[in-house]
Amino acid sequence: MASTTRLRPVPITGYSVLSALGGDRREHLEMLAAGRTGLGPCPLPLPFPTAVGAVKTPLPELTGALAPWSTRLTRMIAHLAQGLDEPLRRAHQRWRPERIGVLMGTSTAGAESTEHAYKAFVATGGFPERYDFLKQHTFGAPLHVVAELCNARGPRWMVSTACTSGAKPLASAWRLINAGVIDAAIVGGVDTLCTMTLHGFESLQALDRAPCRPFFKDRLGISIGEGGALLLLERDGDGRVVLESVGETSDAYHISAPHPDGAGAEAAMRQALQFAGRSADDIDHVNAHGTGTKLNDTAEAKAIARVFQQPIPVVSTKCYTGHTLAAAGAIECVFAAMAIEEGWIPPAIGAEPLDADVKLHVPAQRTVGRFQRVLSNSFAFGGNNVSVLVGAP
Amino acid sequence: MNFPSVAVLGIGMWQVGFPSAKAWLGGIADATAQKPAGNALDRVNRRRAGQLCRSLADAAAEAMTMAAVDPSLAPTIVGSAIGEAATMIGLLDQMWRRHEPMSPAEFTVSVHNAASGLISICNKNRGMTTSLAADSDTPAAALMEGIGMVLAHGVPVCVACGDEPAPENLAGQAPPWSMLASAIVIGPVDHTPRLGEFTIALGPSPTLRPTAFDALAVANPQIGLAWLIDAVLRGQSGRVPLDAGLGRGYVADLHCLPR
Numbered sequence: 001m002a003s004t005t006r007l008r009p010v011p012i013t014g015y016s017v018l019s020a021l022g023g024d025r026r027e028h029l030e031m032l033a034a035g036r037t038g039l040g041p042c043p044l045p046l047p048f049p050t051a052v053g054a055v056k057t058p059l060p061e062l063t064g065a066l067a068p069w070s071t072r073l074t075r076m077i078a079h080l081a082q083g084l085d086e087p088l089r090r091a092h093q094r095w096r097p098e099r100i101g102v103l104m105g106t107s108t109a110g111a112e113s114t115e116h117a118y119k120a121f122v123a124t125g126g127f128p129e130r131y132d133f134l135k136q137h138t139f140g141a142p143l144h145v146v147a148e149l150c151n152a153r154g155p156r157w158m159v160s161t162a163c164t165s166g167a168k169p170l171a172s173a174w175r176l177i178n179a180g181v182i183d184a185a186i187v188g189g190v191d192t193l194c195t196m197t198l199h200g201f202e203s204l205q206a207l208d209r210a211p212c213r214p215f216f217k218d219r220l221g222i223s224i225g226e227g228g229a230l231l232l233l234e235r236d237g238d239g240r241v242v243l244e245s246v247g248e249t250s251d252a253y254h255i256s257a258p259h260p261d262g263a264g265a266e267a268a269m270r271q272a273l274q275f276a277g278r279s280a281d282d283i284d285h286v287n288a289h290g291t292g293t294k295l296n297d298t299a300e301a302k303a304i305a306r307v308f309q310q311p312i313p314v315v316s317t318k319c320y321t322g323h324t325l326a327a328a329g330a331i332e333c334v335f336a337a338m339a340i341e342e343g344w345i346p347p348a349i350g351a352e353p354l355d356a357d358v359k360l361h362v363p364a365q366r367t368v369g370r371f372q373r374v375l376s377n378s379f380a381f382g383g384n385n386v387s388v389l390v391g392a393p
Numbered sequence: 394m395n396f397p398s399v400a401v402l403g404i405g406m407w408q409v410g411f412p413s414a415k416a417w418l419g420g421i422a423d424a425t426a427q428k429p430a431g432n433a434l435d436r437v438n439r440r441r442a443g444q445l446c447r448s449l450a451d452a453a454a455e456a457m458t459m460a461a462v463d464p465s466l467a468p469t470i471v472g473s474a475i476g477e478a479a480t481m482i483g484l485l486d487q488m489w490r491r492h493e494p495m496s497p498a499e500f501t502v503s504v505h506n507a508a509s510g511l512i513s514i515c516n517k518n519r520g521m522t523t524s525l526a527a528d529s530d531t532p533a534a535a536l537m538e539g540i541g542m543v544l545a546h547g548v549p550v551c552v553a554c555g556d557e558p559a560p561e562n563l564a565g566q567a568p569p570w571s572m573l574a575s576a577i578v579i580g581p582v583d584h585t586p587r588l589g590e591f592t593i594a595l596g597p598s599p600t601l602r603p604t605a606f607d608a609l610a611v612a613n614p615q616i617g618l619a620w621l622i623d624a625v626l627r628g629q630s631g632r633v634p635l636d637a638g639l640g641r642g643y644v645a646d647l648h649c650l651p652r
Contacts (some may be wrong), residue, residue, distance in 0.1 A: 007545055098595075107504060115485065121562065122489045133559070133566035138475060139505065157527040159536035160476065160505030168523055175541035181396055196484055200500035248521040250513040255441060256501040264519060282465030380503055382510020384522065 006277060011239030011393065012231050016080045017334045019227035019321040023057030032324040032346035033366060037320050038221050039211035042137045044195055048202055052193060053212045053225025053322025057160075066145060071113040072192045073106065074145045080188065080230045081149040087232045088150055088186075095234070102156035103147045103172045105165030107190035107326035109158070110137040112192045138293065139331040146186060146230075160326070162380035163234060163289075165189050166229070167329025167388050171246035173176075173233045183235045189330035190228030197325070198224055199235025204256065212292035212323070213350035214316035215301065215358045222291045223321025229330035241337040244278070244373070244389040245269030251383030257381060258296055265293045268385035269307045269375060276389050278373065280308045285345055287332045287362040287376040290316020291323050300377065305334045311361040319349040329378035329386060336374035336390045368372030396594070399543050400587035401647075403460025403578040404622045405452040407555070408610055409571050413455050418626045420605075433458050438511045441498065443480055444507040445473065445557040448574035453512060453553040458626035461551045464516040467578065468542050469509055471524045472535030472554035474614035475567070476505035482560040508555075517545070531556075533643035536593055549580040554615040561572040571613035575619045581651035588625050589649035593635070599644050603633035611637050621645050628652060 016024070020038025021031040031038060042052040043225035060078045081088075091100065117131035134143050139158040147156055155176065159168045166189020175184035201207050201222060212223040233243060249271060251264035258265070273280060286308075289300055297316075302316060317335050320325075324331055339345045344366055351362045373391040407429050409582045410422030431447030432603040433454035439447065449471055480503040487493045504510075506524035513522045521542070527534035532554050539552040555574030557614045560569035576597060582590055592603040593640050603623045617635030626633040 018478045035611070068651055111481065113443075114481070118482065118485045118562075119489055122486075124491070127566065133563055134528075137478070138528055139526030140474060143527060153536050155534065157525045157530075158537065159525050161522075161524050162504040162506055172538055175545040176537070179397065179541055181537075181541070196481065196488065196495075196503075199488060199495045200481060200484070200497070200503070203495040203497040248523070250510075250519050250522050251519045252513050252519045255438075255507070255510050255514065267519060309442060380506070381504050382506045382522070382524075383513065384506060384510065 007174060009242040009244045010177050010233045011237040012241045012243055012337060013234045013237040013239040014084055014232040015229060015334050015337065017082025017229040017331055018055060018057060018076055018080055019052030019331055020225055023079060023318055028150060032320060035347045037211055037347055037349055039322055044193060045330050046198055049209050050207045051223045053223060054193060055226050066148060067146050069133055069141055071110045072134050072189060073110055073112065074142050076228050077142055077145055080148060080228055084098040084230050084232060091232060091234060092183050097151050097153040099154055099183040100152040101154035101176060101182040101185040102143055103153045103169035103185050103187045104143065104146060105159040105169050105326045106139060106142065106191055107160055107162050107165050108191045108197065109195050110140045110141060111194045111196060113137060115163050115195055141283045144154050150186055152186055154177065161384045162382060163325050164378045164380040164384045164386040165326035166328055167378040167386040169191055170243055170333060170388055171248055174243055176248055177233060177235050185233045186230055187233055188228060188230035189327040191324055191326040192228055193224065193226045206293050208292060210286035212319055214292045214318055215351045215354055215362050217355045218290045219297065219354050222362060223322040225324040227321060227324045227328040227331060229334045231330065231333065241340050241390050242393050244391045245272050246277065247273035247387040249385045253383050256381050259301040262299035264383055264385040265300050265377065266303035266306055267378055272375060272387040272389040283312060283373050283375055285312060285339055285369045285374045286314045287336050287374060288314050288316040289377040289379045290318055292318065296358045301360050307357050313345055313363050313367050314360045315345055317350045331386050332389060336376040338393050339371045339374050343370060387389050396540055396592050398582045398590045398592040399579040400584040401408050401577060401589045401591065401625055402549055402580045402584060402587055404625050405455030406578040406619060406622055407448040407452045414622060414626055419599040434511060434515045438515050441502055442511050443477065443502065444572060445555055445651050446511055446574060447629045449553045450557045452574040452576040453551050453593050456578045457551055458574035460549060462578055465518050466520060467549050468521040469512055469551045469552045470535050470539050471509040472531040474503060474526055474528050474531050475559060476517055476526065477503050477507055479557060479560045482562055500529050506588060511524050529614045529640035530643060531614055533593060543579055543581060547581055549578050551578050554618040556613050568612050569609065571609035572609050573613040573615050575615065575622050577622060579588040580590060587650065589647060591645045591647040592646055593643055596644050597632060597644055599631050599632045599634040601629055604616040625649060
């Protein structure tokens with residue numbers, strides 16, 4: 001798709017992050033720098049073993065008027081909103097609430113609450129008294145919580161494109177800010193661990209029993225995780241990182257399997273570069289989708305190798321957080337921003353020895369350097385591909 | 394909030410008794426059209442697709458045919474408030490009521506973007522597709538996302554919104570509504586030919602209130618897009634509500650061109 005006009009980069013003026021690694025930026029940096037995974041035993045009762053990235057951070061309760069919306073998902077959102085408090089306060093001094101959008105992503109929405117409620121329904125024939133499908137299950141319900149907590153009254157919607165859900169809102173915000181429709185947007189993604197999701201990936205024989213090892217020669221699959229990230233994008237501002245562009249493509253191949261050659265993934269990366277007016281040589285690092293499945297990692301590695309003639313460091317941080325599904329695109333965009341801000345990228349835990357088909361530079365050690373521009377990849381069921389390009393201003 | 398205007402290039406619809414926008418304009422219900430055929434999907438993917446996906450695919454195909462856009466190129470935005478909730482409840486029944494292993498095929502189409510994914514596969518569309526939700530504001534949100542695409546890239550965009558009734562076991566948890574899917578192709582405001590133009594605003598009182606839809610269709614969270622399409626079909630200019638009173642009050646300011 002040709003762009004008629006080049007969209008301007010948009011500053012990322014703040015972010016908050018929550019995952020199995022911790023509840024704030026500092027905790028994430030410590031774990032990533034030390035090469036320590038957050039993956040561990042699954043807290044949900046399952047008839048099969050698997051490692052997961054469960055959030056251990058205490059989450060605030062929703063109280064008062066927001067109490068009926070309280071679920072694990074919205075409590076995660078409340079935690080993330082607290083982490084965005086300072087940049088949001090500054091944004092409110094510059095922009096009217098009606099000009100601040102809420103563009104989020106989730107795949108599970110309140111499914112974790114519905115699971116509990118439906119289990120009770122199967123057992124007793126009735127739903128728990130406090131269960132409310134419209135306030136706790138729907139994709140739209142968490143939007144209300146974000147809007148209220150952040151006093152954002154602009155356009156709002158929840159993208160739900162499975163594992164690209166957290167990356168696509170960045171594209172939506174980039175377009176709307178460039179169009180002059182809004183001045184700022186709270187974007188991000190959030191998902192919780194759900195029994196159904198874990199059973200689903202188990203049914204696809206896609207789960208590793210142990211912590212996942214993306215790009216490893218004998219990798220066995222995914223570790224599912226939970227968490228989220230919120231990013232504040234503003235028309236202008238003093239962000240240490242900017243969103244340069246987003247590439248969005250489809251495989252048009254299969255509902256759940258990636259194109260074997262990674263054609264759609266390659267197209268997404270090339271589109272992100274084209275939209276930003278960049279060449280592959282301008283990119284210093286790729287935060288890979290890298291789920292740890294045979295098919296995904298091989299296809300993505302082929303795509304990356306075709307785009308980048310010169311080897312650049314490629315790391316999948318899912319070996320730290322697990323695959324946080326709809327949150328992954330947002331969390332990994334934050335990790336890409338951290339690489340630019342901090343000047344290092346974390347080691348790829350467990351990737352060595354690499355799969356012979358993975359002809360990439362996947363560093364086993366923490367890599368220190370000058371990271372000016374980073375691509376962050378996310379791919380999903382439906383053959384949905386997103387590549388986010390963030391850079392130094 | 395100022396949304397620039399976009400052109401209306403094509404429209405499509407599926408509702409019980411009316412399998413197309415053309416049939417809806419004709420006004421005579423087809424008693425055999427109780428479930429969407431999914432003719433826009435190929436045989437393999439039609440088997441995978443649920444009712445919601447079939448209705449969205451057929452509505453989108455009708456709109457893209459009318460707009461004379463290449464379905465392999467047009468970005469497609471699918472909106473749905475509850476998406477594949479019925480598929481999800483089916484999976485929970487498999488786990489907890491029937492104690493069966495989960496069906497991998499069912500799991501892969503339980504995602505909210507099952508429809509947009511299957512539509513892109515069947516149209517061999519390797520461009521942008523997305524899927525979103527915003528409760529009763531889903532039609533407004535999907536249109537805003539579509540307008541953003543048109544403004545950024547200057548290409549026609551297909552916006553399709555639909556919801557099937559909430560799963561039977563959740564009766565009492567959600568109001569009853571009938572299945573409804575609508576689609577509209579929008580493009581740059583100077584695109585020719587076009588059926589009309591519209592922009593989106595928040596707050597002003599609607600001046601058009603289509604009355605032909607029955608109460609179960611009006612209760613569907615996607616009624617707003619159906620109202621907009623109904624007005625385009627009838628060549629009525631005015632301010633069309635994009636929700637039935639449960640949303641934030643978005644309207645489409647529609648100007649239809651003489652035909």
